[in-house]
Amino acid sequence: MKHRVDTLYSQEILAETVARLGNEISLGYQGTDQLLMIGLLKGSVIFLSDLCRQVNSSVELDFMVVSSYGHRMQSSGDVRILKDIEVDIKGREVLIVEDIIDSGFTLSKVREMLLLREPKSLRICTLLNKVSRREVDVPVDYVGFEIPDAFVVGYGIDWAEKYRNLPYIGKVTIEES
Numbered sequence: 001m002k003h004r005v006d007t008l009y010s011q012e013i014l015a016e017t018v019a020r021l022g023n024e025i026s027l028g029y030q031g032t033d034q035l036l037m038i039g040l041l042k043g044s045v046i047f048l049s050d051l052c053r054q055v056n057s058s059v060e061l062d063f064m065v066v067s068s069y070g071h072r073m074q075s076s077g078d079v080r081i082l083k084d085i086e087v088d089i090k091g092r093e094v095l096i097v098e099d100i101i102d103s104g105f106t107l108s109k110v111r112e113m114l115l116l117r118e119p120k121s122l123r124i125c126t127l128l129n130k131v132s133r134r135e136v137d138v139p140v141d142y143v144g145f146e147i148p149d150a151f152v153v154g155y156g157i158d159w160a161e162k163y164r165n166l167p168y169i170g171k172v173t174i175e176e177s
C-alpha cells in the first residue's frame with residue numbers, strides 16, 4: 001500500500017520524555033526494595049531499554065510476548081499471550097511497560113491476568129496513549145505522550161513488522177495511487 005511516514009516525535013523529544021518518565025518512576029518507587037518492570041514485546045523493546053536506564057535504583061526485568069495486530073491497522077481483539085513472564089510476582093511491586101495503548105484490549109487482558117497473581121502493586125507506564133480509540137478502560141499511571149488518532153510507527157512500534165528500528169515516532173498516511 002502506498003504510504004508515507006512523517007515525524008511525530010523526534011529522537012530528541014523522545015529522549016527528553018523518557019528521562020522525564022524515568023524521574024517520575026524513580027520518585028514513585030522511592031524506598032521500594034526491587035521494582036519489577038515487565039515489558040510487553042515486541043513493541044516495548046526499545047522504550048523499555050531506554051527507560052530502565054533512567055531509573056535511579058536497581059530494577060528487575062521480565063517480558064511477555066503479546067500480539068493482536070499482526071499486519072492490520074486495527075486490533076483483531078484476539079489478544080494472544082505468546083510468552084508469559086518467568087518470575088513469581090506475588091507480593092512484588094510491578095510496573096508494566098508498554099509502547100502504546102490504543103483500544104486497550106492488550107493491557108486490560110494482561111492486567112487482569114497479572115492481578116490474579118496478587119502483586120503488591122501493579123502500575124502501568126506507556127510511552128503513547130491514544131485515548132480517542134479506547135474500547136476498554138485501562139488505568140494508566142505514567143504517560144509519555146497523549147497522541148492523536150493516527151497510526152504510528154517507530155521506536156519499537158511496527159506496521160506489519162516494518163519500521164520498528166526508526167529512531168523516532170512517525171505517523172503513517174496512506175496515499176491513494
Ligand SMILES: O=P(O)(O)OC[C@H]1O[C@H](OP(=O)(O)OP(=O)(O)O)[C@H](O)[C@@H]1O
Nearest residue numbers: 041042043067068069102103104105106
Ligand atoms: O491497546 P491495543 O489496541 O491492544 O494496542 C496496543 C498493542 O498493540 C501493539 O502490539 P501488537 O499486537 O502489534 O504486537 P507487537 O508489540 O509485537 O507489535 C502495541 O505494541 C501494543 O502492545
Ligand code: HPA
Nearest residue numbers: 102150151152153157158
Ligand atoms: O498506532 C499504532 N501503530 C502500530 N501498532 C499499533 N498497535 C496499536 N496501535 C498502533
Ligand SMILES: [Mg+2]
Nearest residue numbers: 043069070158
Ligand atoms: Mg505491532
